[in-house]
Amino acid sequence: MSASLGRIQASVAAATQEVTVAAANINFDFTLVKLEAPKPLGELLTWKRKHEAENGRSHITARRLGALFDGVCPDTPNLIEAYGTRVAEISKQAVDNEPKEYRDSIFSAYTGVDGTSIWAAATSSKTAIHVHMLACMLAELWDPPEAVSILEELVTERRRYIATRLEQGEPIHISLAAAAQQDISRQDLAVLDASARAWIQTARVVMRVKYTQLKLILKNLDTFVNEKTDVFGGVTEAWKLTLETMEKLVSGIPQESRHGAAVLGISAWHIYPDIHVFGARNVEVQMNDPLVHNGGILSLGCSPSDSHLGVHWSLCLNHFKFYGSSVQRKQTLQENPNMIAFRNFHHAFIGVILSKWETSTEEISTGLQVFISLCSLMSAEDPNIAIVLNSTGIVAQECRDDPTTRAFFDYGRRKPQFLSIGGIAIYEPGDQLLKPYFGLCGIETLLKCFQNPHDRGLLEQENI
Structure with a gap:
């Protein structure tokens, strides 16, 4: 009996070894596999992006990454369904808001929503969707070179892990062993990162209200x-951890988190559960997101300990440089981002101008009103620059009336050094590039504005 058991065990071991060797030498073509995905996003993509996502290099990369990281993440059916719904909502609204004239231009293939990485993942596998969501997390917090370096190191270490198991004779699924041999270049990962960043920018615009609410919550957080x-x-x-937490939240199961991973996931994936922050100051924010079932509340037990508020992440990047030792990097998801969207750059620019005018806090409303009036008067005088001046006046009105844009205006007024013209910082002492109120406070400049000699004479008499 014992001899029979020994022969059976030997046969099983031999079979396992044969499968392992076969898996190590298999050459699987990942371009041959394509899954059917829900159609809303695919129908909204331009033909070029859709072709790239379904048949191009982006699809191949998504398939290879999905196969390579298969089994790493937990199943999240509810989260994937909710994310797909949110992607469809954002895409439709973004396309509806797109200027019609761009669709018929020579750049029509590059207009609209860049959902290439999402559609490539959706037509590949569920794990590929998880990888896309990871790319969004990294793009939300890290700069492009850092995010690509992180992805490259993840791929390298995952391959090393699979190779180690093969060398130790452990049974490995054929597809996993094949995935470890596939070529995933740094350029492929850079394309994935760029597409994820483009998607995040679109989602921020569409979900601006809830995204702004989330940023305000960061004032009460100080966590890693x-x-x-x-x-x-x-x-x-x-x-x-982020996938598990968000899966439970969208399912209506309340979660408590001591770290900031869940907040990063919310910010990157644009699914907004109600959030309660407990600490020195208790904050309860009702997001009322229909994609989150009742009861899906995220509780954060964090209170700020210093002025460095937000969600921090520090990593040692081995693939950041081609030569040399590892590089330590740290990024923060905070209320005041380092990068300003172009539409908000105008608001910050108005703040820089009023900073140069040395406008006090009490005079801000008056200064903005003067700026608006000047833009209106000058646009009426010169139709060639009317469009620019009118739009500038509208931006100034938003700075005066809209609390959201006022934050960017205040940022420009507090830190005008972020802007320079022709290499010259307009905030430097002694710089005459921008005089207060365009020089109208000076009598010489003001006199030149009067064409009628009689009016100039009256003004001169008033100032004698």
Whole structure:
């Protein structure tokens, strides 16, 4: 009996070894596999992006990454369904708001929503969708070179893990062993990152109200995504934890988090559960997102300990430089982002101008009104620049009346050094590039504005 058991065990071991060797040498073509996905997003993409997502390099990359990281993340059916619904909502609204004239231009293939990475993942596998969501998390917080370096290191370490298991004789699924041999270049990962960033920018515009609410919550947070600095361990842990937490939240199960991974996921995926922050100041924010079932409340037990508020993430990047040692990097998801959207750049620019005018806090409303009036008068005098001046006047009105845009105006007024013209910072002492109120406070400039000699004479008499 014992001899029979020994022969059976030997046969099983031999079969396992044969499968392992076969898996190590298999060459699987990932371009041959394409899954059917819900159609709303696919119908809204331009033909060029849709072709790239379904048949191009982006699809191949999504398939390979999905196969490589298969089994790493937990199943999240409710989260994927909610994310797909939100993607469809954002895409439709963005396309509806797109100027019609662009669709018929020579750049029509590049207009509209850049959902290439999403559609490539949706037509590949569920794991590929998880990888896309990870790319969005990284793009939300890290700069492009850093995010691509993180993705590259994840791919390298995952391959090393699979190779180690093969060398140790452990049974490996054929598709996983094949995926470890596929070529995923840094350029492929850079394209994935760029598409994820383009999508995030579109989503921020469409979900502006809720996204702004989330940013305001960051004033009450001071926490890390996690405390691991090694890329593979830290990022993988944050990735899985965020997926698990968001899956439970959209299912209506309340969650408590001591780290900022969930907040990063909310910011990157634009699914907004109600959030309660407990600490020195208790804050309850009702997001009322229909994609989150009743009871899906995220509780954060964090209170600010210093002026560096937000959600922080520190990692040691081995693939950031081609040569040399690892590079330590830290980024923060905070209320005041380092990058300003172009539409808000105008508001910050108005703030820089009033800063140069040395306008006090009490005079801001008056200064903005003067600016608006000047734009209106000058546009009436010169039709060649009327469009620019009218739009500038509208921006100034938004700075005066809209609390959201006022924040960017205040940022420009407080920190005018972020802007320079021709390499010359307009905030530098002694710089005469912008005089207060365009020089109208000076009698010489003001006199030149009067064409009638009689009017100039009256003004001169008033100032004698």
